[in-house]
Amino acid sequence: MPLKPITLYSHAGPNGWKVAFILEELGLPYTTKFIPFSVVRKEPYISINPNGRVPAIEDPNTNTTLWESGAILEYLVETYDRQEGNKERKISFAPGTxxxxxxxxxxxxxxxxxxxxxxxxxxxxxxxxxxxxxxxxxxxxxxxxxxxxxxxxxxxxxxxxxxxxxxxxxxxxxxxxxxxxxxxxxxxxxxxxxxxxxxxxxxxxxxxxxxxxxxxxxxxxxxxx
Ligand SMILES: N[C@@H](CCC(=O)N[C@@H](CS)C(=O)NCC(=O)O)C(=O)O
Structure with missing residues (x-):
């Protein structure tokens, strides 16, 4: 079944683009919503990230909402950069190595x-x-x-x-x-x-x-x- 688009909450500032790099590198479908800093600590965004910062993602394929860019990167590669058998992962490494x-x-x-x-x-x-x-x-x-x-x-x-x-x-x-x-x-x-x-x-x-x-x-x- 084709993947549903992941929503990336981002901004011109540096952190959201780290996530965009990985979404693009893995060829994942996604849509970006830009959140101005004036509303980053208000509803509805604060319910997605109680820390009031971007980035955050919502992944409807796994019902996962995540914030903190490092955690999001780990989630994306561990969820979507898996390979069969001994085949090398595209942009990450096999767990435990x-x-x-x-x-x-x-x-x-x-x-x-x-x-x-x-x-x-x-x-x-x-x-x-x-x-x-x-x-x-x-x-x-x-x-x-x-x-x-x-x-x-x-x-x-x-x-x-x-x-x-x-x-x-x-x-x-x-x-x-x-x-x-x-x-x-x-x-x-x-x-x-x-x-x-x-x-x-x-x-x-x-x-x-x-x-x-x-x-x-x-x-x-x-x-x-
Ligand atoms: N540790 C966080 C830092 C996130 C962060 O500081 N994001 C900035 C944009 S690059 C932000 O949302 N700033 C909003 C503000 O300071 O009001 C992460 O890596 O996701």
């Missing part, structure tokens, strides 16, 4: 290390009502530290886990886009983190990723124009 756990390690690093630090660097650059240079400096330093960890590892590999593209590579893409958008006075990814820069280019050459990156660029342009 070292690569399966390594992928989770990188996903936790992304959701707890990259997202919050990059997010706070943008907050203290763009949105915080007072200018607090020391707060901004702290988070810029963390953006540099996290980027440096990735750059070091990517000096000797093309992808984070198992020598091939997987969902954890995709999870990092959109937060890097805030650097040229908001932090370009402090960080130049191509110059400061060349291995990250080459890796991001490699990821964005994938048709599914390129399609979502373009869609997000259009949404961001329409919101900031």
């Amino acid at each position: 070292p690569e399966y756990f390594e992928a989770k390690q990188w996903l936790h690093f992304q959701t707890s290390g990259q997202g919050p630090y990059f997010g706070q660097a943008v907050w203290f650059t763009v949105y915080h009502p007072e200018k607090l240079p020391s707060a901004r400096e702290r988070y810029i330093k963390e953006v540099r530290r996290v980027s440096g960890v990735l750059d070091g590892v990517l000096a000797s590999r093309q992808y984070l886990v198992g020598g091939r593209f997987s969902y954890v590579d995709a999870a990092f893409i959109t937060w890097f886009s805030v650097i040229p958008q908001f932090l370009s006075d402090a960080i130049d990814v191509e110059r400061d983190f060349p291995n990250v820069s080459v890796w991001l280019g490699r990821l964005q050459s994938r048709p599914a990723i390129a399609k979502v990156v373009k869609e997000r660029a259009d949404v961001v342009a329409s919101q900031f124009s």
Whole structure:
């Protein structure tokens, strides 16, 4: 039986697009509903995600509603990236293998290390009502530290886990886009983190990723124009 479309609740901000990358990579049917921040903590959305943040998904095929982007990524690959017998999974790894756990390690690093630090660097650059240079400096330093960890590892590999593209590579893409958008006075990814820069280019050459990156660029342009 054909799958029913999954609903993705998203926004121009980085986190929802991580989910879109995986939906596209797995060829799953989905529709995106954009939730403005003005209503993200109000009904009806707050009943879907009591934390009042995007993304969230509703999957009518399994009657599953989920929020927190990392949990959604794990749900999607564990539900829809299964393969018969020993056949390699498309963008994830067989449960119980070292690569399966390594992928989770990188996903936790992304959701707890990259997202919050990059997010706070943008907050203290763009949105915080007072200018607090020391707060901004702290988070810029963390953006540099996290980027440096990735750059070091990517000096000797093309992808984070198992020598091939997987969902954890995709999870990092959109937060890097805030650097040229908001932090370009402090960080130049191509110059400061060349291995990250080459890796991001490699990821964005994938048709599914390129399609979502373009869609997000259009949404961001329409919101900031
Ligand atoms: N840990 C959450 C973070 C979600 C998050 O912060 N989303 C932002 C958009 S990128 C949001 O909904 N912000 C709404 C607000 O701050 O009011 C996840 O990974 O899903």
